[in-house]
Amino acid sequence: MKDLTLGIDIGTTSVKSILISKDGDVLFETSRPHDLISSEPGFAEEDPNIWWNSVKSILKEISEKKLSNRIAAIGITGMVPTLVLIDEKLDAIRNSIQQNDARSTAEIAELKKFIKEDEYFFETANTLNQQVIFPKILWLKKHEPENIDKTRWIMGSYDFISTKLTGNPHVEMNWALESGMWLVKEKKWHDDILEVADIKRGILPPVFEPIEIVGETIPEIEKEIGFPAGVPVIAGSADHIASSLAVGLRDEGDLLLKFGGAGDIMFVTDSLKMDRRLFLDYHDIPSKYILNGCMAASGSLVKWYMNIVQEKSYDELTKMAMESSIGSRGLLTLPYFLGEKTPIFDTKARGVIFGLGLHHNRGDIFRSILESVAFGFKHHIEVLKEIGLEIKRVFISDGGAKNPLWRQITADVVGMDVKYILNNPGSSLGVAFLAGVSAGIFKNWNEIDKFITESEIVISNQKSNSQYEKYYYIYRKLYEILKPLYEELYNIKEGKLDEV
Incomplete structure (x- = not known):
C-alpha cells in the first residue's frame, strides 16, 4: 500500500x-x-x-x-x-x-x-x-x-x-x-x-x-x-515557499511573518505582481505567486543582545520587557545591524538604539528590539498595501514566535489578529505534502490543514495599535534622516574621506 x-x-x-x-x-x-x-x-x-x-x-x-x-x-x-x-x-x-x-x-x-x-x-x-x-x-x-x-x-x-x-x-x-x-x-x-x-x-x-x-x-x-x-x-x-505551504499559506491575501534568524515576509497573490522593494517567487500551488521580503536581522539581533548583556535566560529578559511599556519607555531601535535587505535594500544601514536615558534598563532595550522587528514587518505590510494588495489572514511562525510577548507586540503593531502556528516542521512538511498532491494522496490543497494541529489566535489590541502608530512614524522618519549619514560613515570606515 x-x-x-x-x-x-x-x-x-x-x-x-x-x-x-x-x-x-x-x-x-x-x-x-x-x-x-x-x-x-x-x-x-x-x-x-x-x-x-x-x-x-x-x-x-x-x-x-x-x-x-x-x-x-x-x-x-x-x-x-x-x-x-x-x-x-x-x-x-x-x-x-x-x-x-x-x-x-x-x-x-x-x-x-x-x-x-x-x-x-x-x-x-x-x-x-x-x-x-x-x-x-x-x-x-x-x-x-x-x-x-x-x-x-x-x-x-x-x-x-x-x-x-x-x-x-x-x-x-x-x-x-x-x-x-x-x-x-x-x-x-x-x-x-x-x-x-x-x-x-x-x-x-x-x-x-x-x-x-x-x-x-x-x-x-x-x-x-x-x-x-x-x-x-x-x-x-x-x-x-515549501515552508509557507506548510503553515497553510494558500489563498490570495494570506500573509506569513517568520521569526527566524532573519525575518521573512510571504504574501500570496493570484496574479503576477512585482515591486522592486520585494522579491517574487512562484507559489507551489500552480498559477499563484508569493511576494516576499527578508529582513536581515530578527532572531539574530535578539541573540546579539543576549550575548552583549551576558544574559542566558530568554525568559528573564522577556519578563523585564513585559514590565516596560509600549514604546519601551521612549526607546526606538532600527534593526539594521546587518544592513537591510527588503524593503530598503541598504547594505550601508546600521543598527540604532534611539532615545536612551539613564532611566532605561535591559528590559526596555530588549522590548525595543522586539518592537523594531515588528515595525519592520509593518513596513512590508505598508508596501503591500501601496501596490493595492489586501491582507486577509496573518500567520506567524518559527522560533521567535514562541515568545508570547513578541506575538502580542506584533499583533498590536500591525493592527491585525495573527494566527500562531506551533510546532510546524516547516519546509520538509511542505514538500512532503507537495509530493502527496502529485501522487494523488491529497486531493486538494486545503488538506495541508490536517497537519496544522496546534495554533493560537493572538488578538490585536487597537488601543495599543494607536500608540504604536506614533512610534512607527518616528521609526520610519529616523531611517530617512540617518540615510545620508550612513553613507558618510561608510566612506570614513572605508577610507574614502574625499567622498565625505
Missing part, C-alpha cells in the same frame, strides 16, 4: 526529513547536521557530497524501519538559489556557492554597464544582486576556469539531490526564477542575459514545476542502501 510521502529539506545547517500519511500523521522525522564553509571573507559554501551522504543515510534508516515500500512519492526542498556545478557523471565538481555568498561584487559592477536595470527587473522580477547566479558563474570563469571546463550542468541544492536520486538532470522553476536568467512571464531562459554572461544554454537543465515528476529512484540506490527503486520523485520546492 503506497500511503506515505517523504519530504527532505537541504537546509543551511542540516538535512531534515519527514514521512507523512494521508491522514495527517507524522510517522518519522530525523536530521543530519552539516557546516557552512567560509574559507575567505564573503565566501559561503557547503559540500554537496555531505548532503548526498546524509540523504542516503536517511533513506537507509527508513528502509530499516520497513517504511520505504509504503512511499508513494518523494519531494526535495532546499536553499535557493544555491549554485552546484556537476559533471557528466552527475557528481559535484566543487563546493556549492550559497545564496548569501558575496564574492561576485566586481562581476555585478561590470554587468551593470551592459544591463539596463529597470528593463531587467521588468523581465525577470530580479535586481542585479549577490543572490543571482550568473555573476557567480562569471567569477568562476575568471578564478576557476578548470572547474567550468568540467561542468556539464548547473543547478540548485535540492535539484542536485533529486538528480542524484533519479539520474535525470533538471531544475525546479523557482531556482530558474531566482537565478536571474529566467523570463518571469514567458517562463523560459533569458537568452540576452545568457549572452551577456557568456553562459552556454546547454549547461542549463530542463525546468519543471514543483509537482511534476522528474523521474524515479534508480536501481543503484537500491543496491547501495536498500531503498527501493522506482519511487517517483517530484521537482520539489524552494525552502521558503
